[in-house]
Amino acid sequence: MAARPRVVAALAAALRDLDAAEEAFADAAATCLALAEPPRDVAAWLYVAARRRAIDAIRKARAEARTADAMAGVSDMADILNLPEPIPDERLRLLFICCHPALAAEVRAALALRVICGLPVGAIAQLFVVSEATMFQRITRAKAKVREAGIAFEPPERRHWLERLDAVLLALELAFTAAYADAGGELSADIGEDLGAEVERLALLVAELLPQEPEALGLAALVLLARSRARARLDAEGAMVPLSRQDAAKWDFARIERARTILGQAAERGRSGPYQVMAAIQLTHARRAYDGAVDWGAVLRLYDVLLALRPSPMVALSRALALAQLEGAEAGLAALDALPDHRLALARPWHVARADLLAKAGRAGEAVAALDAALALEPPRAERLWLERRRAQLA
């Protein structure tokens, strides 16, 4: 159902109850689908209908009597079909509420992804590399705590923003990771909106609110740079186009320029951090459009910094690929093979990277085997099409 995240966020803010918001939305959506004629403004209709439903439910639950009385006025609406009530955009505010320090650190970003972005619990579990059951339990507990512990739904005072910023940025980063991996748009279709566009909007808002925080600026720049390539990422048949093969003319230079400016502002603060370094890496790639070539020495140095700031198997893998550009495919392969026991966590990127370097080293047979290993791990459609094409070229 389109508009779900926007409506649920507005409901949660109005009802001060994340669970009630989701339930009321589901009810209202079912009613809406059963209507003979769809309402003119589906989102507004859903918001009003769901809020009315939730308030009725709350009234029935006597325990919440005080809250219901406070909101009694709004349920007396005549013709909700034609009410063009503007939906308050509460998502940024809710993002900060979900990242409240009274919630366990490991659940803040996850809760935000569920409530603000409407990501399915299964997708969130994947991002955090835990089972769906574990993630479901964490999110359920967090919602109950928000409801029962009396967490304020007013926007936090400015001085409290900073203690929530790390979780806010992590939530946005992970939401964007999910959106970016969804080149084919299946997830966005499921959620009912362009997740990447929404994350970009929120990341820019956070950067605007906290211009003195270089990492907030860094994340905004990172998202802008990734989105600057949206038109170049897929070919006519919907196959993925790897960064190195993208037609730079298709990049969005307004976004690249904006990212460059934002990253410059961040640098003036003199405090580096992982998001700024990641954005700097992407900016170095973007410079290919101006310089005609990528400065791989700079990329490698930035990956070294990133590895020190925030080590991860994926960063180590990317570093190995940068190394291969400078010292040859065999050096890259050696670095890939030296990656310790994290292969399972990133099995597919690892096989894809190996296939790339094996092909460059002239070891076509092994490259095909690596591609087969990657294809066996169920890549998304765009990636599968690309890998199959590579395989056909090599075989």
Added chain:
Amino acid sequence: MQFMLLINEDGSPYADPDGGHLLEQVVAGHIKLAEDLVAAGVPFSGERLKAAATATTVRSDNGVVTIHDGPFAETHEELGGFYIIDVASLDEALAWARRIPVPKGGVEVRPVWQMEG
């Protein structure tokens, strides 16, 4: 809404040579806090408890009731006192909890179950 602020404190700093002075400071801090609560118009109550060594616990196990010498949980930090305050949100309760003087330990903030009216 009402919140209980449970002060769990490790008493060892008070046993240090300068402990007497420290205790004076902490008591002064509580008095100041109470004054500030009054000034802010926050309804509250609160008490200081005697040491956990004075505690007696009534334990119940499937109807079998026994009396034990000592606190409910033997921990390094012991419940030393509490406040109950009536504020709008957890955030406000946390802001007050931060101001409770605790040289070593922590303050647990718990919403009080609201009876329906």
